[in-house]
Amino acid sequence: MNSCSNSRITGCQFTLFPMSDDFIDLILSTLNEVDTSSVWKKTDDVSTCIRGKMVQVFDVTKAIFLHAAKSGEHIAMTGTFSIGCPGDSDADAYMNAPDEPVNMKNCLPISQLAGCKIAIYPLGNKQYMDAIYNQIDLAKSKGIEVSPDHYATRLDGDVKDIFHAMHDAFNNVQQEVSHVTMTFTISANSPSTKRVDTHG
Amino acid sequence: MNSCSNSRITGCQFTLFPMSDDFIDLILSTLNEVDTSSVWKKTDDVSTCIRGKMVQVFDVTKAIFLHAAKSGEHIAMTGTFSIGCPGDSDADAYMNAPDEPVNMKNCLPISQLAGCKIAIYPLGNKQYMDAIYNQIDLAKSKGIEVSPDHYATRLDGDVKDIFHAMHDAFNNVQQEVSHVTMTFTISANSPSTKRVDTHG
Numbered sequence: 001m002n003s004c005s006n007s008r009i010t011g012c013q014f015t016l017f018p019m020s021d022d023f024i025d026l027i028l029s030t031l032n033e034v035d036t037s038s039v040w041k042k043t044d045d046v047s048t049c050i051r052g053k054m055v056q057v058f059d060v061t062k063a064i065f066l067h068a069a070k071s072g073e074h075i076a077m078t079g080t081f082s083i084g085c086p087g088d089s090d091a092d093a094y095m096n097a098p099d100e101p102v103n104m105k106n107c108l109p110i111s112q113l114a115g116c117k118i119a120i121y122p123l124g125n126k127q128y129m130d131a132i133y134n135q136i137d138l139a140k141s142k143g144i145e146v147s148p149d150h151y152a153t154r155l156d157g158d159v160k161d162i163f164h165a166m167h168d169a170f171n172n173v174q175q176e177v178s179h180v181t182m183t184f185t186i187s188a189n190s191p192s193t194k195r196v197d198t199h200g
Numbered sequence: 201m202n203s204c205s206n207s208r209i210t211g212c213q214f215t216l217f218p219m220s221d222d223f224i225d226l227i228l229s230t231l232n233e234v235d236t237s238s239v240w241k242k243t244d245d246v247s248t249c250i251r252g253k254m255v256q257v258f259d260v261t262k263a264i265f266l267h268a269a270k271s272g273e274h275i276a277m278t279g280t281f282s283i284g285c286p287g288d289s290d291a292d293a294y295m296n297a298p299d300e301p302v303n304m305k306n307c308l309p310i311s312q313l314a315g316c317k318i319a320i321y322p323l324g325n326k327q328y329m330d331a332i333y334n335q336i337d338l339a340k341s342k343g344i345e346v347s348p349d350h351y352a353t354r355l356d357g358d359v360k361d362i363f364h365a366m367h368d369a370f371n372n373v374q375q376e377v378s379h380v381t382m383t384f385t386i387s388a389n390s391p392s393t394k395r396v397d398t399h400g
Contacts, residue, residue: 020219
């Protein structure tokens with residue numbers, strides 16, 4: 001098993017959901033503001049797939065959500081991060097991208113609260129539940145509120161902190177288990193933000 | 201391992217996304233038309249969790265998507281079906297519900313095309329890739345178009361056929377592997393329906 005995150009292709013299938021009549025303009029203007037040159041990218045009518053270095057995949061997904069959410073509209077995003085699938089190919093990834101997240105600067109001025117539910121799936125490993133419980137414990141130290149839910153762990157806090165915790169959890173587990181996926185659903189500016197409002 | 205689907209709690213964490221200013225009314229009117237009495241249900245600002253018999257969990261998710269999509273608005277839904285999590289409790293589920301899907305009648309008149317991406321994760325099992333490949337083959341015989349994608353399998357066709365194929369795949373795998381999750385993202389009435397339109 002090669003656990004070096006720089007040499008293994010990380011990917012994410014995700015969809016951005018603006019709950020607005022202007023969803024097309026919102027998606028297009030968001031993509032205009034986010035630098036996606038660091039990842040391979042393919043979009044169809046259901047979702048977008050990006051592939052590349054782990055640091056860039058988390059940077060691009062975070063930047064897309066942040067730039068969409070700053071519109072003030074109710075925005076959600078769901079997706080699955082994946083690494084090490086035995087059926088995967090070496091193609092369709094930009095592994096020569098830089099090691100610095102390319103959207104760090106344009107994300108810096110944006111402050112945004114959100115609620116997020118994640119689930120980590122270490123595959124092909126009998127001790128997979130230990131890896132899951134360890135990550136739930138770790139997330140508690142990242143400045144975000146962590147609460148259990150059926151089939152998921154809920155993270156509440158700043159969007160950048162939430163993506164940081166997701167990145168850390170995913171990276172930690174893939175160092176122990178070759179094939180890992182992590183699902184997420186993140187939501188901002190919901191009219192029913194009773195949970196997120198407790199941070200305001 | 202108890203693989204009888206009637207005695208094991210199936211759950212789904214899902215979110216409905218109407219890409220419309222009227223997203224609140226659309227969600228509320230959809231919930232008015234769908235019978236959710238057969239499942240335990242909890243909703244917060246990120247997602248809804250339902251739990252109960254497998255047949256009722258697939259019936260309710262299908263009915264919610266169908267009734268929302270018939271509005272003609274661009275509607276998407278994502279979620280994760282789950283069964284057999286070792287950390288799960290016996291609570292929060294209606295296992296005395298009937299065996300007949302309670303929304304079959306109100307779904308009958310609705311015909312709706314959609315595109316859907318699914319991924320099945322059999323957990324804690326070294327032969328998990330075989331289970332995944334077998335289900336991709338099976339889906340091809342259900343009257344829907346099946347195509348591979350990075351990290352997912354794409355299903356195109358009628359919404360009822362898509363949910364039927366998802367239900368079958370999930371049920372088949374959980375008879376072999378105790379803990380199984382299956383993610384899905386389904387989309388209808390997208391302005392960029394080039395793939396779905398080939399069925400029209």
